[in-house]
Amino acid sequence: MGGPRRARVAARTPVTPWTGTYALPAAAAPVAIVVRDGTVSLGPGHASSLPVQVTVDGAHVRFVVPDRVVFDGTIRGRTLRGVVRQGSLRGTFSLRRGVSRIVELLGIYRSAAGAGVAVAEADGLPPTLLELPSGAVHGIGASLTVGARLGDTRGDGAIRVDAHGFVWQGTQYDRFPVRQQEVRVGVDAATLTLPPGRGPFPAVVMVHGSGPRTRDEFDLFTAFFALHGIAVLADDKRGVGESRGAYPGDAATTAAIDLLARDAQAEVAFLARRPRIDPRRIGLFGDSQAGWISPLAAVRDPAIGWLVSNSGPTVSVGETDEWASLAGESEAPPSGTPAAMLAAVRAQGPSGYDPASTLRRLAIPALWLYGGDDRNVPTELCVERLTALQPGHDFTWVVLPTTHTPLVLPTGLLSSLPQSPGFDPRFFPALADWLRGHNLTR
Numbered sequence: 001m002g003g004p005r006r007a008r009v010a011a012r013t014p015v016t017p018w019t020g021t022y023a024l025p026a027a028a029a030p031v032a033i034v035v036r037d038g039t040v041s042l043g044p045g046h047a048s049s050l051p052v053q054v055t056v057d058g059a060h061v062r063f064v065v066p067d068r069v070v071f072d073g074t075i076r077g078r079t080l081r082g083v084v085r086q087g088s089l090r091g092t093f094s095l096r097r098g099v100s101r102i103v104e105l106l107g108i109y110r111s112a113a114g115a116g117v118a119v120a121e122a123d124g125l126p127p128t129l130l131e132l133p134s135g136a137v138h139g140i141g142a143s144l145t146v147g148a149r150l151g152d153t154r155g156d157g158a159i160r161v162d163a164h165g166f167v168w169q170g171t172q173y174d175r176f177p178v179r180q181q182e183v184r185v186g187v188d189a190a191t192l193t194l195p196p197g198r199g200p201f202p203a204v205v206m207v208h209g210s211g212p213r214t215r216d217e218f219d220l221f222t223a224f225f226a227l228h229g230i231a232v233l234a235d236d237k238r239g240v241g242e243s244r245g246a247y248p249g250d251a252a253t254t255a256a257i258d259l260l261a262r263d264a265q266a267e268v269a270f271l272a273r274r275p276r277i278d279p280r281r282i283g284l285f286g287d288s289q290a291g292w293i294s295p296l297a298a299v300r301d302p303a304i305g306w307l308v309s310n311s312g313p314t315v316s317v318g319e320t321d322e323w324a325s326l327a328g329e330s331e332a333p334p335s336g337t338p339a340a341m342l343a344a345v346r347a348q349g350p351s352g353y354d355p356a357s358t359l360r361r362l363a364i365p366a367l368w369l370y371g372g373d374d375r376n377v378p379t380e381l382c383v384e385r386l387t388a389l390q391p392g393h394d395f396t397w398v399v400l401p402t403t404h405t406p407l408v409l410p411t412g413l414l415s416s417l418p419q420s421p422g423f424d425p426r427f428f429p430a431l432a433d434w435l436r437g438h439n440l441t442r
Contacts, residue, residue, distance in 0.1 A: 019098045022084045024069070024091035024189075028242040029214070032103045035095065040065055041104045044121040045216030045234065045241075046191050047180035048107035067181040067192075086184065101144060101161075102127045108223045109165050109173035117173055118223030122216045125150070125417075129159075129168070130220050132227060133432065135423025137407070150407070151418020178226050183233075185270045187245035188263060190235035191215055192274075195226050195442075199276035202440045203231035204308075205267045207260070207286030207294050210250050214241035221285060224428060228435060229442035231277055233267050252289050252317045254353045261297040268303050281440060283307055288376065288404065291368075292317070292355050299361045306438060308367045308431065311374060311404050314359060314382040314389075318351025327375035330403050330414045334375060345378055356385070365394040367434045369427065371402035373412055396434060400424045 017036035021043075023029070032043030040052045040063065047065065055062045059075045061082075071093055073082025080095040102121065109117045116132040119140065127140040128150060138146045141153030146168065148156045160167045165174040179194040195201055204225055206218040215234040222232045237260075239247030248256040264284060272279040283306035284294040291312020298304040313320045326341040327334045334341060350356075368386065370379045379399060386397055403409050406427045410416045435441045 017097070017099050018080050018095035019100045019103070020080075020093065020095035022071070022091060022093035024084050024086060024242055025089045025244070026091045028091065028189075031242070032100060033093065033095065034100050034103050035063065036099075036104070041106065042182075043103055043216075044106065045214055045219060045236075047182060049104070049175060050180065065182060066179075067183050069182050086182070089184075102140065102142070105140075105144070105159070105161065105166070106219075108176040108178055108226055110176045110227065111171050111173050113171075115171070115173075116176070116223065116227040117168075118220055120216070120219035120223070122219040123213070126153075128220075130223065130422070132224060133428045134425050135406075135428050136425075137420065137422030139418075148421075149418070150420045150422065176227065183270070185233075185235070186263065186266045187238050187243055188235040188267065189215075189242035189244075190233050190267065191222075193222055193226050193232045193234075194276055195229045195231060197229070199231075200278035201229060201231040201276060202281035202283070203233065203271045203274075203277045204283050204285045205264055205271065206232065206234040207264050207284050207290035207297075208237045209286070209288030209290055210252065212240040212247060212250075213237050218285075224431070225285070228432060228440075230435070230440060231271070231274075233271055235263075235267065238263060252292060252320075252353060257289075257292050257296060257353055260293045261300070264293060264297040265301045265304075268297070268301060272303050279303065281305055283440070285310070287311055288313075291377075292353060295355055295358045295362050295366075298364055299358050304364065306365045306440065308369070308434070310369045310406065311371060311377055312368060313377045314355060314368070314385045315378060316350035316352055316354040316356075318348065319345050319381065320377055321352075322348050323378040323381075324376045328413075330375045330405075330409065330412065333413070338380070342378060342380060345381060359385070359389055362393065365438050366396070367431070368395075368397040369406065369430065370397060370399045371404060371406065372399050373402065374404045375412070376404040398426075398430045400426055400430075402427075 019034045021030035034041045052063045069086045071084050073080045078097045084091045084093045105119045118130045121127045129138045137150045139153045144159040145154045146156045147153045177196045181192045214236045218234040225232050236243040238245035271277045285308045286294045287310040291309045294307045406423045407420050410419045
């Protein structure tokens with residue numbers, strides 16, 4: 001017989017923090033992770049600053065991130081490596097002693113006066129601080145200095161982190177006590193964010209635009225909804241990030257729209273089964289290509305009670321593509337005047353997937369938020385179609401002086417994004433007013 005086994009004891013995470021990445025499943029894109037003093041912080045799109053109980057048995061370390069994401073590793077010198085699993089999925093993680101100040105700062109905060117802010121690194125943007133409801137966005141430097149605009153990292157003070165959150169510009173912002181879980185819905189990996197309180201909460205499923213998008217696309221919107229008492233489910237699109245399945249491609253084919261609508265319906269069903277979710281108040285929020293996906297999901301699924309479409313087309317795929325090719329897609333200057341380009345689109349007429357019949361059958365409240373200078377979607381034509389459909393429907397639309405993104409582009413081109421002061425200041429108030437008017441906020 002061997003000697004007596006060392007008793008397994010609960011202990012705090014080693015004083016020196018551990019920083020690195022994990023991949024789940026093993027072939028997935030890596031996700032940043034920081035473990036420090038009984039907390040774990042995950043990278044963009046994922047849960048942030050979660051309390052974690054760490055079990056230490058000699059060199060073996062184990063901790064669990066909700067929902068049952070189990071990390072088992074071994075310390076060797078300055079590294080902590082091991083296996084991460086969730087259900088039948090298996091992956092790996094690798095950490096080193098050290099810190100990642102930005103990853104630890106990611107999350108949602110609120111001041112004593114009720115002002116909300118989010119720190120995110122969303123959808124290819126640099127680390128940013130979003131002020132709500134104004135929509136002002138500031139870049140954040142590696143040493144936590146803050147810029148005046150999205151692409152600046154200096155010039156507007158610095159963030160001082162404390163035990164409750166951080167201080168910036170003389171104001172204390174405490175972490176907003178959301179509860180977050182890393183969940184799996186069919187082939188999709190997602191983060192579920194619940195506001196504080198017992199619920200039941202209204203809830204929203206995020207629906208992606210075109211391209212191989214991950215859940216960090218929605219981090220700033222997740223903060224907005226959570227601060228308004230709405231639960232959020234944001235996923236990696238199928239075949240992207242940590243999600244499995246086959247990526248359906250960038251093109252808005254009828255088959256791709258149908259498949260992605262069914263993914264949204266599966267996520268709505270997942271939420272409807274959660275005990276803290278109000279199944280009568282589940283909706284969809286999406287941008288761009290989601291303008292075709294969300295209404296299709298909603299007419300097929302009576303569990304979907306509302307939708308919000310940001311720059312979502314209500315015209316056919318062919319009309320949208322023709323407009324985008326003429327208008328430069330915010331990558332190049334338009335090829336002609338808005339009137340001339342619109343005339344060319346009208347002359348071509350509808351082709352490809354057309355949402356007209358779906359929108360006629362859409363029997364739930366819906367809000368469309370458009371940019372008057374959208375160079376990807378023909379806003380004027382979309383509003384014409386909505387105006388014709390509005391009788392008998394609870395349809396609302398707002399047109400702001402922006403492009404395809406609600407972030408202000410000083411030149412109208414994406415190349416000017418670093419100079420952006422943030423969202424148009426009317427964007428979030430318009431969204432909040434509509435949600436409040438439909439009994440979807442606290």
